[in-house]
Every structure is written in structure tokens, then in C-alpha cells.
Amino acid sequence: MTIERRDDRHRPATDGLDATAIVVTYNSRDHVTPCLAALTRAGVLARVVDNASTDGTGALIAAHFPGVSMVLNPVNMGFAAAVNQALSAVDTDIVLLVNPDCVLPEPTAHALVHTLRTHPDVGVVGPRLMDAEGRIAISAHPFESLTSLLASRFGGGLVPVSVRRLLCGENRRRTYDACRQVDTPVTVDWLSGACLAVRTELLRQLGGLDEQYFMYYEDEELCLRAWRHGARVLHLPTVHATHLGGASSNDPAWLWPHLYRSLLRFFSRHRHRSYPAARAAVLLRSLIGIGLSLVRMPWNSGIARSRACAWARVARIALTASVRQ
Structure with missing residues (x-):
């Protein structure tokens, strides 16, 4: 209500x-x-x-x-x-x-x-x-x-x-x-x-x-x-x-999936020819992000885990995004 x-x-x-x-x-x-x-x-x-x-x-x-x-x-x-x-x-x-x-x-x-x-x-x-x-x-x-x-x-x-x-x-x-x-x-x-x-x-x-x-x-x-x-x-x-920035949340595991889902939606609507390349780029970036987070895990486990979780969600979005959103 x-x-x-x-x-x-x-x-x-x-x-x-x-x-x-x-x-x-x-x-x-x-x-x-x-x-x-x-x-x-x-x-x-x-x-x-x-x-x-x-x-x-x-x-x-x-x-x-x-x-x-x-x-x-x-x-x-x-x-x-x-x-x-x-x-x-x-x-x-x-x-x-x-x-x-x-x-x-x-x-x-x-x-x-x-x-x-x-x-x-x-x-x-x-x-x-x-x-x-x-x-x-x-x-x-x-x-x-x-x-x-x-x-x-x-x-x-x-x-x-x-x-x-x-x-x-x-x-x-x-x-x-x-x-x-x-x-x-x-x-x-x-x-x-x-x-x-x-x-x-x-x-x-x-x-x-x-x-x-x-x-x-x-x-x-x-x-x-x-x-x-x-x-x-x-x-x-x-x-x-x-x-000032950051009024709602600074949690990448919550923010980044929304960001990349919206990015891919924009490309699917207005950049049709480059949409497949955009999906591939987002997937590659997420895999790099996961790798870097795992490397940093021993030194800053809390932030690294949050980032790894965020990038994993972004990777899932890139893999499952439809041809047209």
C-alpha cells in the first residue's frame, strides 16, 4: 500500500x-x-x-x-x-x-x-x-x-x-x-x-x-x-x-548489477549493431573484476568479497541478457 x-x-x-x-x-x-x-x-x-x-x-x-x-x-x-x-x-x-x-x-x-x-x-x-x-x-x-x-x-x-x-x-x-x-x-x-x-x-x-x-x-x-x-x-x-553522492547505497553488489543491466538495455535499444560487442565487453570486464577481487581477497577480504559478488552478478546479467530488452 x-x-x-x-x-x-x-x-x-x-x-x-x-x-x-x-x-x-x-x-x-x-x-x-x-x-x-x-x-x-x-x-x-x-x-x-x-x-x-x-x-x-x-x-x-x-x-x-x-x-x-x-x-x-x-x-x-x-x-x-x-x-x-x-x-x-x-x-x-x-x-x-x-x-x-x-x-x-x-x-x-x-x-x-x-x-x-x-x-x-x-x-x-x-x-x-x-x-x-x-x-x-x-x-x-x-x-x-x-x-x-x-x-x-x-x-x-x-x-x-x-x-x-x-x-x-x-x-x-x-x-x-x-x-x-x-x-x-x-x-x-x-x-x-x-x-x-x-x-x-x-x-x-x-x-x-x-x-x-x-x-x-x-x-x-x-x-x-x-x-x-x-x-x-x-x-x-x-x-x-x-x-555529495552516495545518498542511497555504496554496496557494489547492489549498485553494479543495476548499472550494467541499464547499460545493456540502453545498447539493445539504441546501439543495435554494437550490442553483442557491448555484452561481450561487460562479460569480460566482470571476469577481470572477479579475478582481481580474488587476488585482493587476502588483504581486504570484506571489500574484495563484495566486489567479487557484484562482478559475479554482472557476469550473470551479461550471459542471460536477451537480444532485445
Whole structure:
């Protein structure tokens, strides 16, 4: 049974902003307070969908943010499905998708909304993202390809940064440099779903977020479909939001299977010719990961076991994935 709580007596004054932020939580107690406090200061109406948290996230929000509309799901429905739940009740023309570990300053919220209202050709816009130490995080990307998959998934300690940068291609290098160095709006392929603004009408015309993605890649899918619908995607580096990361879980045995399942789903839909190679690459990467985890087991058994379990699940996904997802 889904439980919804709303108290419009405490609805914040929007001061002309008139936008709705959708925040999906899952065991986000340690991060969600700064997120919702910032949205309140910005005069943004927040709608929270909690995906069956067990850490008291819902109780904390109810106690400290009585003006926030909240849905409490009895099971974890995934990010996309939770966003669509909240979207059905949105009555503003702009939706802000904000992760519970993301702090959106008031000037940034206003800039995102203003951009959509003054640029009718833009359907999705996102700010520059910063980490907790104030470093610029890469939040704009070209659409995934087999080359970028190989460069990123075989990255880290397996391939030097200089080689990965060479392999990623000119378009990806140009986009990443724009995230770090450019201070003017830049049209990009897709933006991180940690913080972005979307026209409500566009999101509804697209059928909401694609619920076939439990988590990961739903933001890339959204932007790809927005482009195909004739709407531009814009990166706005003149304003920023702080993305702390890790609000839900850091367990690779839970996260990585969702990541790679979504990756393969994206390739099966949009990269048909390279899908078999993508499956093979994911399988190879998982086998390498299992091997490295076993080698490291004597020195750091807990982390190594978790990683070995995660890679084993990813290998199973690569082996059993259908030709079309």
C-alpha cells in the first residue's frame, strides 16, 4: 500500500518561481535535510517519493519538513517509476529532478527555471555540478557508444587516464572540457539526472521517465528522447549545485548489477549493431573484476568479497541478457 501525506497549509511561497522539485529517496536520512532545506529557501514546492527506506528517512522528513508532499512506497520501485508517481500530481509547468544528496542553491533554481521559460527550444537544462570539496564534477556527456563504454568500463587502474582521454573521442573531450572550463551555456547530448529541470509538458509527452530502467541511464534515455522530440538539452555552467553522492547505497553488489543491466538495455535499444560487442565487453570486464577481487581477497577480504559478488552478478546479467530488452 502506498501512503501519501500532504499539508498544503505549509506549502512554501514560490515568489513567482512556480516549479516543482521531485526528490526520490531511499535510505537517504543522512543527506536529505540539506537538499530539502535548500529547496524550501528557493521557494520550490517539493514532492518526495520514498522507496521503502528502512533508516527513518520518511519520519525525518515528516518531522522537519511538514510542507513537503510525500509518498511512502512499501517497496523500492526504482528511480524512474518513483519520479513518474510524483509527476502525475505536478501542476507546475517545470519539474526539477533533484537527488536527495544534491543541494540546489536558490540562484541556481531560478536560473534553471528562467532558462526554460525564456528559451522555448530548450526542453532540459542542468547546472554545473560540484562535489563536497568544491571540485567540478562531470555532469554533461555525449551519448554512449561502444568506444566510450570500453574507455570508461575498462578505466580506473586498468587503463591510464591519458589513454582513456585519447580513446574517448573529440566530442567527449570537448563536452568534458566545457564542463570544466567554459562559463557560457553549452548544448550537450545529455545531462546527469542528479539535478536538472524539464518542461512538465515535454516529460508527460515522453511518457515520463522510462520505467524499464530501475536506476542509471534513465537520464540519458530522457535526453535522447527529448532530442528526438525536437527539444534541446542545455548545460548551464554559470550556476552550480553541490552533489555529495552516495545518498542511497555504496554496496557494489547492489549498485553494479543495476548499472550494467541499464547499460545493456540502453545498447539493445539504441546501439543495435554494437550490442553483442557491448555484452561481450561487460562479460569480460566482470571476469577481470572477479579475478582481481580474488587476488585482493587476502588483504581486504570484506571489500574484495563484495566486489567479487557484484562482478559475479554482472557476469550473470551479461550471459542471460536477451537480444532485445
